[in-house]
Amino acid sequence: MPETNQASEILRVFIADEESGARTFWAMNWNRITPLAGKATDLLPSEEAERFYLCFLRCEGKAPAVPPSALPSLLAAYRNLLPEREKGGYRHHWHVFTFLFGFVEQKTTPGELRDAKTLTERLKLINHLQKFSHLPGMRGKPDGFKAAGMHAPHILDVLRLLGYRSDYGQGENDSYDVVNLTYWGLVFVVLWSKSHRTALLTEMLDEQLDLPKREQIESILHEFVQAVLPACDTDEKAFHALATQLAAKQRARVNLTESVALAQSLDLPFEEGEDWIVSIAAPATGHTAWYKPPNLKLEFRADADYDWSLQLNAGQFRLSERDGYLSDNVGGLPSLGRLADFPAWLHGIEKSHGLRFDLAKGRIFCGKKRSAAKLITRWIESGLS
Structure with a gap:
């Protein structure tokens, strides 16, 4: 770990580089910055620490694990980041931010972040999801998703708040990231929860839901539903019926192909x-x-x-x-x-x-x-x- 003065200087150079618009320091020094993120309030005055966390959230797309004493600075930085969602920035990370913090502007979930321990637990799940490089790999290793079942109620609240999108857009969007891995990882966690999967599937299949690229999303959803279906109990009649409906819809699409x-x-x-x-x-x-x-x-x-x-x-x-x-x-x-x-x-x-x-x-x-x-x-x- 660098000496205190050297560590503080690394964070200050990072802040200056980001705020100047150059934004080159992170790419070459993220491995030096990341280990210091949890200690930012010990290395910098509170105002500088907030500026650091704002820059960190922009670059990393997720929050760092922090001690309880640093949580107020991190929350203040996140609130300062929120207006930027209107500009379309960081669209691939908003579902991650909302899962971690539990709120966006005036919209909150019952799981709004209030303590550093909860943040650490949520980060464990996000870090697990980010180990995967493709969707079949997720479906092939379900144990970590089953073990994360305690997060299912909060994830469902987050998905509802977001309108089941990974960004904050509306209507169709040609650049929408249909195969966003962390998004589908969160969906997979809910699908492994018997108490919550029927609600998720019912709501995602609702034609009134404003989903971009609905056909592609339903195709991926079908694959994840099929992955959990063998483990579903026979008394889950509503879920089985929805899964059958979704499968029939996918077969009809496939049968129309060249x-x-x-x-x-x-x-x-x-x-x-x-x-x-x-x-x-x-x-x-x-x-x-x-x-x-x-x-x-x-x-x-x-x-x-x-x-x-x-x-x-x-x-x-x-x-x-x-x-x-x-x-x-x-x-x-x-x-x-x-x-x-x-x-x-x-x-x-x-x-x-x-x-x-x-x-x-x-x-x-x-x-x-x-x-x-x-x-x-x-x-x-x-x-x-």
């Missing part, structure tokens, strides 16, 4: 409701490695939010397309546009651009449904003849 339409037209051996994926990769003619350029890769799956994707990388040509939308096109290649047109598209780029790919040296992966590979090969070859 991937499912193609699978049905080719009579691929996939069951309704099965989570399947087909991956087709082939090297350019004259090459043998299907997994690296020059190559082509097409994937399609039973997923309403990620229907199909096409990647081509061959010499001067590069193309990236997902669900009919191009994100990269070097060399003027035509868009695939429709998944069902893939064989004709392959034939077309051979004639127009001289691009040819060797399916015999490629790979068609269909999971355990190996018979599907033969049907897909026949489909592709039908457009090349």
Whole structure:
């Protein structure tokens, strides 16, 4: 730990850098600043400590653990931060702030923060959630979420206060972070609480709720509900009914995708409701490695939010397309546009651009449904003849 004067100077340089608008010191020195955060009121006068905590909240997106003597300064800093939510800043952190502090401006929850011990306990959960890098990882390790059940009532109050959003916006928002990990981690905690999950699911499925990107949110919610469903008691009839309703809604969305339409037209051996994926990769003619350029890769799956994707990388040509939308096109290649047109598209780029790919040296992966590979090969070859 640095000497007191050196530690105080680190915090003061951080404050000056943030307040000047330069905001470069944190990125290079966060590892020096963070261990000092809990001691800010011992290292700085109260007014400076409040300024430090305001800068810290902006940069870290969560509060530090503090002793009881520092809590008033931290709360004052949070109140000074609140007006900035109107400017759209820190939108990915507001659900974290509201969970930790239990209030936002004039809106409060019964769990409004009043002591440092409660803050420490809430931070333990947030720190646990922030260890995950993807949603399937959360669902695959549920023990930490089950153990956090004491937080479920407070989380439900927070989600209600936020309108079940991770930010403070309203209406549709193209930049809304649908897969925010801490948000879904909080939802997962509530779903493991028998006393609270039915209320959460009822309210999130309410069409009157102002949710952006509702279809994508309900798709993710469905996956989390399915993760807890085997542990639900048979007497939870309302929750089971809502889960069935949500599952039917997701199946209907999936059945409208180009991937499912193609699978049905080719009579691929996939069951309704099965989570399947087909991956087709082939090297350019004259090459043998299907997994690296020059190559082509097409994937399609039973997923309403990620229907199909096409990647081509061959010499001067590069193309990236997902669900009919191009994100990269070097060399003027035509868009695939429709998944069902893939064989004709392959034939077309051979004639127009001289691009040819060797399916015999490629790979068609269909999971355990190996018979599907033969049907897909026949489909592709039908457009090349």
